[in-house]
Amino acid sequence: MTDPAEDLLTTATWTITEPSGETVHVRACRLDVARGDGAGQSRTFATPRIRIGRAGTDLVLNDKLVSSQHCEISLDEDGYRLRDLGSTNGTYVRGIRIVDAYIEPGAEITVGDTLIRFTALGGSARVPIWSETSFEGMVGRSTVMRRLFAEIDRVAGTDATVLLTGETGVGKERVANALHARSPRSGGPFVTLDCGAVPRQLFESQLFGHEAGAFTGATRASAGVFEAASGGTLFLDEIGELPLELQSRLLRAVETRTVRRLGSSTPIECDVRLIAATNRDLGGEVNRGAFRSDLYYRLAVVHLRVPALRERGADLDLLVEHFFAALPPHERTALPEAFLDWVRARSWPGNVRELENAVARAALMGSWEEPAPPTDAGIDASAATIDLAVPFRIAKQRVVDTFERRYLTALFDAHDGNVSAAARAAGLDRMSIYKAMSRLGLGSREE
DSSP: OOOOTTTTOOOOOEEETTTTEEEEHHHHHEEEEETTTTTTTTTEOOOSSSEEEESSSSOOOOOOTSSSOEEEEEEEEEEEEEEEEESOEEEEETEESSSSSOOTTOOOOEETTTTEEEEEEEEEEEEEEESSEEEETEESSSSSHHHHHHHHHHHHOOOOOEEOOOOOOOOOHHHHHHHHSSSSSTTTTTTEEETSOOOGGGHHHHHHHHHHSTTTTOSSSSOOOHHHHHEEEEEEEGGGOHHHHHHHHHHHHHHHHHEEEBBOOOEEOOEEEEEEESSSSSSHHHHSSSOOOOHHHTTEEEEEOOGGGGGGGGHHHEEEEEEEEHHHHGGGGOOHHHHHHHHHOOOTHHHHHHHHHHHHHHHHHHHHOOOOOOOGGGGGGSSSSOOEEEEEEEEHHHHHHHHHHHHHHHHHHHHTOOOOHHHHHHTTOHHHHHHHHHHHHHSSSSO
């Protein structure tokens, strides 16, 4: 086996078994600003992720052509991965604009008017990983998950605000629950607010509460989630779905932990620990002006990324066993070997949630293939019955309605009825989804 200390080209992290247990070692690297306003600046890092930008990043550049959150370098088992964060002016290597690519040591990265030289060093930093394959109801034997378990355990004992990022279905709410369960606040409430599901006109009431008569329909006083979570943890899920105009109303409460109910001028102090989650890249949202930078920095005091299922293939068998064991005894039948082979061959775009549903389907139905959402190519318009007594416009609308009904039904099934996730997958906004549901007589799966 190649000594990872000598293999600078391909190895950025590696796992070592020490007397105290397994640890991940992260390659040290150096970023030298060779050209630009900060020329001569040199920083050495030994962390899994390094962000570069104009504000709130690991390497801060005073370059007006550089975005607030411009790009990042991730260090993993496959090497050094450079990813643009939706910057305005792009990230370049050797004159080629990079969106997401692995780079070699010695690469010169251009952002704005600044040239940065990337150097991999021989040293490394030790990052502990969890010694067991389970943690607060979650399971994983992969290095990436056990590293996450160790990070959760280390952060949970503090009151630091945590931002959880990761794709839909990776288990961000389970991580939030684990942070609460391991914290000194575990005896207090754990309150969740889905920011993508609250109507705009009711958002302030949900957050801050209201007094009787504060608005039409407010027949009695009600506490908001900040008050309800006092002494415990407030989990703001889907924070990336929050419209820009509502973010400023949340910012002050995040900063001061003080709220005023609608219809009242009396401030109420709320002793809460905040955890926020999103499947969006909020750094890129900041660059696009879709998310307030000051709110982002308040939320991302600690940033934990929950990996996609395709990044933790070593966990598939363990997860299948875990989900199968959680089924009621009368619903458990032996899972055939063909099911496990199918599981190992899939990329799992719906992540852990999709896998859990597949295990339940296989145990209950004996089959597990999920029908793909229909597309235009899958609709045979020539097979539709032609009734010349029906006007063309009405006949055409019937065909379109049939397609939309089938598509939305499959879409909701694939996303557990989550309208926000379904809308993102289909490339639609949530209001378009709601309007189509209403027109087609489809009830909300969230309800």
